[in-house]
Amino acid sequence: MEEENYALKVFYLGFKYNGFATQKDKPTIEGVLRNIFRNKIYGNRIHITYASRTDKGVHAIGQTVTINVKDINVDEVNTELPEDIAIWAYCKAPKYFDARRCTIYRHYKYIVFKRDLDLEKMKNASKDLLGIHNFKRFCYKIKGPVIRRIYYIKIDKIENGYLTLEFIGSKFARGLIRNLVDLLTRIGSGEIKNLNSVWEYSGPLCMAPPENLYLIDAYYPLKYMISDSGVEKVIKAIHMINEGESDERKILRKHMLKDFWKIMSDLRELSLKLHSTLH
Template identity: 35%
Template sequence: MKVAFKLGYLGGGYHGFQLQPEVLTVQSVVREALRGLALNDGSFCYAGRTDRGVNALGQVIDFFIDPGKADLAIPRVVNSRLPPDVWAWAWAKVPENFSARHAALWREYRYILPKDGLDLDLMRGAACELLGVHDFRNLSSEKSRPTTRDLMKLEISEKNSSIILDVRADGFLWNMVRKIVTVLEVAGSGERDLDWVRELLDTGINQGVKAAPAEGLILMDVGYQGVEWTCEPYSMRMAQERMSKFWRREMALAEATGVLARAMFV
């Protein structure tokens, strides 16, 4: 029997998602939770790697279990073995040939950045240039795989003093989202124009941009065909309470940092 989970996590306390020797990763704590419940040997497939500092709401994993232990393969039970900054909140029975990675039709990320005088119209103009099927070699850190992707969605909105970027594609290259964010930020500042954005999509011109910081990035969702998710309200409520505590702490830290920064102006 194979099941799939939707995972959320705060990435700040981990060295990325993927298992690495002698450091704490999201995969390592999930592996230990599955082992601790004797659901399997801790092995599972995941939809995508996220770098250190990247957060998630809709990471997907799948794993085999003994049908006799199906009552343990639910979010609230697995969450009892996970740290408070990693949680499962939905599950589904999936076919034995299902792969969280290879069955994915699309992945969607959100990036949050300070507005800081950026022009949303300029950013949306740059976003239009990036939409569709392009070779994103200059907007990734990929060194070997093919770099053509279909950027299906790139929406820009404003909330309070932040800009929200929602990005969906059939697949993402290493650092692709964070480099797209940099392009939109540079365009939104008026520093570079649309000709520069078009040049970045020209693989005959070897150039690139720096990746935006990882902390603003969230893996929001992964799309599949025919998977019927069961959301678990208890796990969602517990996660909300935990996140509220983290949020209040981070808001206090942000305000204190602002006080210190403003005090340096003379």
């Protein structure tokens, strides 16, 4: 049997991990996946691609991962994975499909646990970031140009006077979203002012905390199948976000659960449309 290219929708909580990508002697999401696939199920030769290299502490609802194997039993994999990682959808993908190169857009959400920020100032400043720019000045320890396109930034007030910031872009770079959150919140607080454009700002930035950021989706139109065991595991994992039952963790849990149901519904609808189109 020849190997197939499978696309997986992977959920994880990043609290215990040093980011997604494999790092020597440090726990990572990719490291866990490779260990399961290589040593327990599918043998030593494993090729994995992924859509987003999330940082230490950052979570994901719809990370897209590809793996080349002869066959895959998602229910079996989910029983082997720890309680904070789950595969909740999967499909055979085209041979050319590479999650990093082929993903059309990445969609992130950040929850800002600060009050009394000027929403209109933040929204106006965010308009300067839309389109294609060199975002190098807003990234973390990157030497060359960082040419990226941001399609959409949405800033909303939520419960308790807090805010959510959503970013949709072709791709991002290390520290970019968390630095943009810091920039926009400091504009909203009045700490940074008298700018005609955010591109005038050349001062220091302090990346916003990672645990309030999650990847909602890494989108590409594929005909996924939903894994019931994976969905159940995701819901259980999200309900684990209750450390001290603080307002912050309750709100994070609420928003992640709402966004999970939304993306799963959208993915199911897309799969049905693709099925009817192809048949």
